[in-house]
Amino acid sequence: MTTPRPTEGTATAGExxxxxxxxxxxxxxxxxRRGLSxxxxxxxxxxxxxxxxxxxxxxxxxxxxxxxxxxxPSTQVxxxxxxxxxxxxxxxxxxxxxxxxxxxxxxxxHHL
Amino acid sequence: xxxxxxxxxxxxxxxxxxxxxxxxxAGHAPVLExxxxxxxIALDLLGQARVLLSLAGDxxxxxxxxxxxxxxxxxxxxxxxxxxxxxxARQLYFSTYQELLFEHLAAGESELAPLAGKAxxxxxxxxxxxxQWTIRLGDGTDESHTRMQRALDTLWGFTGEMFEPVDGLxxxxxxxxxxxxxxxxxxxxxxxxLTVPEGPQRGAWTAGAGRQGIHTEPFGRLLAxxxxxxxxxxxxxx
Numbered sequence: 001m002t003t004p005r006p007t008e009g010t011a012t013a014g015e016x017x018x019x020x021x022x023x024x025x026x027x028x029x030x031x032x033r034r035g036l037s038x039x040x041x042x043x044x045x046x047x048x049x050x051x052x053x054x055x056x057x058x059x060x061x062x063x064x065x066x067x068x069x070x071x072x073p074s075t076q077v078x079x080x081x082x083x084x085x086x087x088x089x090x091x092x093x094x095x096x097x098x099x100x101x102x103x104x105x106x107x108x109x110h111h112l
Numbered sequence: 113x114x115x116x117x118x119x120x121x122x123x124x125x126x127x128x129x130x131x132x133x134x135x136x137x138a139g140h141a142p143v144l145e146x147x148x149x150x151x152x153i154a155l156d157l158l159g160q161a162r163v164l165l166s167l168a169g170d171x172x173x174x175x176x177x178x179x180x181x182x183x184x185x186x187x188x189x190x191x192x193x194x195x196x197x198x199x200x201a202r203q204l205y206f207s208t209y210q211e212l213l214f215e216h217l218a219a220g221e222s223e224l225a226p227l228a229g230k231a232x233x234x235x236x237x238x239x240x241x242x243x244q245w246t247i248r249l250g251d252g253t254d255e256s257h258t259r260m261q262r263a264l265d266t267l268w269g270f271t272g273e274m275f276e277p278v279d280g281l282x283x284x285x286x287x288x289x290x291x292x293x294x295x296x297x298x299x300x301x302x303x304x305x306l307t308v309p310e311g312p313q314r315g316a317w318t319a320g321a322g323r324q325g326i327h328t329e330p331f332g333r334l335l336a337x338x339x340x341x342x343x344x345x346x347x348x349x350x
Binding site for chain 2: 047
């Protein structure tokens with residue numbers, strides 16, 4: 001059990017306590033049976049996508065039938081930076097013409 | 113104790129005892145995610161055991177007050193967990209068998225059909241889980257390959273018993289199930305770069321008489337632990 005195994009990639013500075021298994025992190029998105037879209041449910045460690053899917057089933061869905069699960073490696077996610085929050089999201093606030101709020105929504109239109 | 117002669121008893125004993133063995137992994141699995149998976153499988157099996165034993169009598173009495181010689185489970189399921197590969201090999205052998213048997217029972221009209229129809233979905237997952245790990249360990253490192261092969265070889269002698277006719281289930285085509293089982297297991301082992309064990313599927317001496325109440329030595333200790341509390345406080349409710 002203590003056989004040394006090759007590690008993939010190199011640990012960044014300060015990251016001295018890697019998980020002993022070196023299993024990468026995966027993000028899990030679940031769509032419930034009557035749900036419209038996949039929602040981020042959490043994350044888990046798994047050696048590959050197949051096992052990530054099975055672990056996600058156990059951890060996040062309790063095997064309710066009719067649900068759909070997506071898993072993706074956390075390294076594939078590119079997130080917006082908190083430091084750039086203002087430049088990303090602020091400018092639209094004081095320009096009412098950027099907001100389509102002047103229209104009457106016709107009856108019978110859903111999910112708008 | 114009032115026990116009805118029904119094939120639900122041996123099948124329920126299989127599920128109960130294997131569930132207990134998997135429960136022993138709690139807190140000891142290689143990784144957290146696998147801990148949850150093994151516990152899930154244990155809980156599925158315990159649920160099956162409860163329904164099956166209830167068909168034969170009082171589930172608590174049957175689980176906690178029978179002696180070793182009254183249990184009808186396969187010797188395979190009472191084998192100790194060993195290392196992780198051992199547990200996976202036992203699970204691969206048993207889940208593949210259980211899925212084939214329950215698929216057959218679900219298609220029939222016996223009292224076991226409704227239960228088998230529900231359980232077969234659970235068991236398909238157990239089988240898939242064991243197959244995934246068999247492939248990963250077999251096709252993993254030299255060490256994991258060696259351990260997986262050793263586990264398969266060690267438990268092989270207990271696989272023949274699974275296809276002995278069970279009282280009350282004489283109509284099941286056991287030889288056909290055995291063929292299907294062998295094909296399935298061989299395919300997975302091939303994918304895992306492992307070899308199908310050679311040698312007889314039943315040991316030379318006692319191996320393979322669990323259905324007659326003859327069990328291997330570790331089973332007594334399993335029962336002592338499982339039944340201890342109930343026997344110490346007979347009649348208590350919880």
